[in-house]
């Protein structure tokens with residue numbers, strides 16, 4: 001059931017709630033050859049013919065590297081009180097190892113100063129998919145050493161910014177790094193090796209654990225360390241035992257593979273069983289699970305749409321897709337016996353069904369699974385085919401309705417006992433949407449890609465009013 005679009009009573013949030021927007025380095029910064037930055041896997045991948053829509057890349061992106069002051073001023077004008085951004089590893093440590101480049105760190109120091117000056121709370125993500133290419137050349141995430149390199153990088157950034165940034169996120173959506181990057185190959189580095197993808201998942205977990213310890217050693221104890229998972233809300237098409245088993249398998253491959261070791265110190269046995277023909281997990285060394293299972297200060301949840309599955313031989317008509325882009329290779333190792341289906345209801349421009357109940361379900365799941373751990377919605381939003389009207393204004397009532405529905409679901413979860421402390425809209429502004437290039441616009445702020453001019457869409461103004469008042473404004477007619 002969708003959340004009601006215009007509830008009779010106003011939807012009001014606790015006074016300390018964070019109203020933020022999120023971005024990531026490669027999607028917005030541009031300036032890929034400035035300040036000693038070297039290529040990341042996304043530079044290489046996007047410049048490889050056939051990998052992104054129209055061969056688009058992040059060379060300029062939306063030029064945030066040069067326009068960050070204006071972008072921060074824009075956030076302040078809108079009324080946001082939080083901003084989540086990621087650090088480009090190859091801007092800070094161009095070869096992925098060794099000493100830091102001060103010019104790279106200085107960019108982020110200036111950005112943080114600017115945010116603090118405007119009363120906007122920064123949240124730093126250390127890794128949002130852009131591994132330095134040199135580390136990929138040395139084996140990438142399937143290689144154990146990459147986790148140690150990440151810990152070194154975490155220490156460098158923690159020492160540089162830990163005095164002024166309180167909120168830290170080690171990894172963003174490690175599922176995408178491991179399985180879209182190394183199994184289906186629709187993301188950088190574009191490898192299609194199921195065994196390597198599971199190894200990558202383990203080393204990402206290890207990187208999170210080692211990185212968490214390194215951050216804690218480098219920063220004041222008051223700072224909060226978390227990670228952001230794109231945990232899937234997996235739903236079976238029926239209560240048939242075969243469909244329920246399919247849903248459990250995808251839950252292991254989407255969620256258990258990360259939250260198992262991170263929150264509970266163990267991989268699910270059923271994950272080992274599902275993947276036994278692909279890998280023997282012998283790269284999980286003694287002590288790894290202890291290193292991964294670090295106490296966290298918070299958990300970030302990224303949510304867009306639920307995942308509908310059945311046993312592969314369930315007889316259903318309608319399109320089959322898991323919403324993760326076209327590839328001949330599956331991002332779900334060991335799950336050839338599972339079929340993915342289009343969830344019912346309206347969809348965004350990504351083809352993702354709109355279902356705020358999934359967000360409520362996700363929040364309540366982690367409220368039960370990690371009792372006492374504060375939660376943040378570190379990404380939520382929608383792509384639409386936004387266009388300026390003749391006066392140059394951009395009306396996006398569908399996005400307002402999407403945001404209203406999902407924020408109301410967050411509020412309902414808070415009423416149901418969940419400790420959700422903030423929400424970061426994805427995304428602050430239109431940007432490079434990975435393999436889709438610039439085709440999909442997720443921004444609350446419209447970017448004219450010819451001039452790079454920014455225009456807040458009506459959703460940005462709506463969201464800003466929510467941020468300033470703590471209450472969701474009414475939803476205009478679509």
Ligand code: IFM
Nearest residue numbers: 024173302379426433442
């Ligand atoms: O743009 C991405 C972001 O980088 C990670 N989470 C999902 C978003 C929309 O696809």
